[in-house]
Amino acid sequence: MNTRCNLYIFICIVAGVLLFFSPLIYAGANDFEQLRKESANIKTIQADFVQKKSMKILSRPLISEGRFFYAAPDSFRWEYFKPLRSIVIAHKNNTKRFIYSGGKMVEDKMGGAQAMKIVLGEVAGWMSGKFDQNPAFAATIKEGTKTLITLTPAGKSMAGMIEKIEITLSKKAGTVQSVKITESANNFTQINFDNVEINKAINPSVFQDVE
Amino acid sequence: MKKIFFSILTIFLFSCQTLPVINSPVSPADEKALTCPSPFLKEKYRLVHAIETRMAGDTRSSIIGVTLADPSTRSVSCAIMTAEGMVLFEAESGPGALKVIRALPPFDSGDFAKNMIEDIKLIFLTPEGRIISRGYLPDGATVCRYLEENRDRIDVITSKSEGISIKRYSSVGLLKRQIKFNKTAGNIYQNIELQANETFDYSLLMNLIEAEPVKSRLLGTKSSRDTQK
Numbered sequence: 038m039n040t041r042c043n044l045y046i047f048i049c050i051v052a053g054v055l056l057f058f059s060p061l062i063y064a065g066a067n068d069f070e071q072l073r074k075e076s077a078n079i080k081t082i083q084a085d086f087v088q089k090k091s092m093k094i095l096s097r098p099l100i101s102e103g104r105f106f107y108a109a110p111d112s113f114r115w116e117y118f119k120p121l122r123s124i125v126i127a128h129k130n131n132t133k134r135f136i137y138s139g140g141k142m143v144e145d146k147m148g149g150a151q152a153m154k155i156v157l158g159e160v161a162g163w164m165s166g167k168f169d170q171n172p173a174f175a176a177t178i179k180e181g182t183k184t185l186i187t188l189t190p191a192g193k194s195m196a197g198m199i200e201k202i203e204i205t206l207s208k209k210a211g212t213v214q215s216v217k218i219t220e221s222a223n224n225f226t227q228i229n230f231d232n233v234e235i236n237k238a239i240n241p242s243v244f245q246d247v248e
Numbered sequence: 249m250k251k252i253f254f255s256i257l258t259i260f261l262f263s264c265q266t267l268p269v270i271n272s273p274v275s276p277a278d279e280k281a282l283t284c285p286s287p288f289l290k291e292k293y294r295l296v297h298a299i300e301t302r303m304a305g306d307t308r309s310s311i312i313g314v315t316l317a318d319p320s321t322r323s324v325s326c327a328i329m330t331a332e333g334m335v336l337f338e339a340e341s342g343p344g345a346l347k348v349i350r351a352l353p354p355f356d357s358g359d360f361a362k363n364m365i366e367d368i369k370l371i372f373l374t375p376e377g378r379i380i381s382r383g384y385l386p387d388g389a390t391v392c393r394y395l396e397e398n399r400d401r402i403d404v405i406t407s408k409s410e411g412i413s414i415k416r417y418s419s420v421g422l423l424k425r426q427i428k429f430n431k432t433a434g435n436i437y438q439n440i441e442l443q444a445n446e447t448f449d450y451s452l453l454m455n456l457i458e459a460e461p462v463k464s465r466l467l468g469t470k471s472s473r474d475t476q477k
Contacts, residue, residue: 090333094314094325096460099296101331120457121298121312123331136310138300146308198334198352218333221350226333 082107084233088117093223105230112244128244135247142247174202267401267421270383270391282382284392285406287414287429287436288374292318292462295372295437297454299328304449311336313454316462317372324368328355341365370416371427371440375402400424412436435459 083106089098103117113127122137123145134145174188188202203217219225273279299313316325325340337355339348348361375394380401382392389407396402399419406412416425423445430439440454 088333090329092314092327092335092338094294094316094327094338095296096294096462099312099314099333099457101333117331120296121310121331123310136300138310145310146306220335224335224338224350 079107080109080236081239082233082235083237083239084230086228086230089227089229091223091225091227098227106239106243108239108241108244114243124247126244126247265415265423265426267417267423268385268403270381270385270393272383279382282390284379284382285390285404285412286374287404287412289317289319289372292316292320293372293459294462295459296457297437297440298457299455300453302451302453312457315368315372317368318462319373322369322373322376324365324373326364326368337361337364339365367425367442367444370402370414370425371442372437375404377402 083104085104086102088101088103090101091098099120101117101121102119103115105116106112106114111127111130114124116124122142124135124142126133126135135142136145137143173190173192175191177187177189179185179187183205186204188204190199190201198220200219200221203219205215205217215230216228217225218228273282293316295315295317297313297315299311301308301311310331312329312331314327314329317323321343323340323342326338327335328337329335335350336352337348337360338350339346339361341347346361346365351361354360375396377394377396379392380395383390385391385405385407387407389405389410391403391405394402394404401417401421403415403417404412405415410428412429414425414427415423418424425445426443428441429436430441435456437454437459438456440452442452442454444450444452
């Protein structure tokens, strides 16, 4: 179950990233139908990210850094460099999580590859811009100086785990904003992206090799 | 095959450890010179560790643990989260009360919160019980033995070769927990190894990410944070 939660987080981030870099940003998207049409233009994405975890027990956010890769239709690599080295790789219907231990990357035995597959099945809808068609989340768009997409858990599966996910889009072309995942009032994760490259070739080994 | 054999052997030997005999200091001068090791917090501290969980010597998973412990009140707050930032468990324990704020499976099982708080206290806080014996183990290590209210014994040991360690024994003398502080440099909590002897034995390897003393805000003092790069 916790694996499923973790992967929901991962998927929410991925979905947010893809939405960020959608050409729709340039077009001033104002509905989900447009999102679906335009998201087909994305072939690859890669970006650095900084994650800030805030919660009551921490005096200031715990900062993590990493890099993200995506290649259509279903290859992902979500990698943390610090403070805890870990990688989630999804490629050709095979999803694995690795952690750094004893000087090398080893597979996370509690990862529950089967659970990952189930969740990644759900992300397929997100990948094609179907943010308003996933029964697990209710989605709303708010236009303003920035576009804010809010995803709220609709079913019981996420109850008590995630309160909402907010995806902020910039109206300015190519400007990356953030994904904010709120678990409770004092407990949220903010992820900001940098050095974004869209549709630049990615070596296939990125989705196969952990080192 | 060899690896499996040695893993099983290690678990077997660990499981069979029982309360060792403590040899008293040989002279009054020796007794006077004997100082109880104290790897425990002296002030309120916040610590963040990367934690590897292992079963049968095999790494299973890796998580981030946050601990806030105050030795003056013996209050402890803790949280476990994934690298992605998902909080799996959060609880706080004050005098006589344990409050679980969040517990997602598998961290929602009956005694998990209680055991985890006990483990944190074992690592970071001086035992509540009284010292019933001081002296030397057969290998020459210095030891002070505490008797807890539930009749458990806690040995706090310092050895020239092994450094500082803590062992908790049940009321019948079976080893339940073993904690080793593998200090390399700087903070004693830099690298901690906890071995638990349960139905399914496990171990935790904790590597410090950051640590900071927590001062009372009323005093208007700033806290400094040691960040491990």
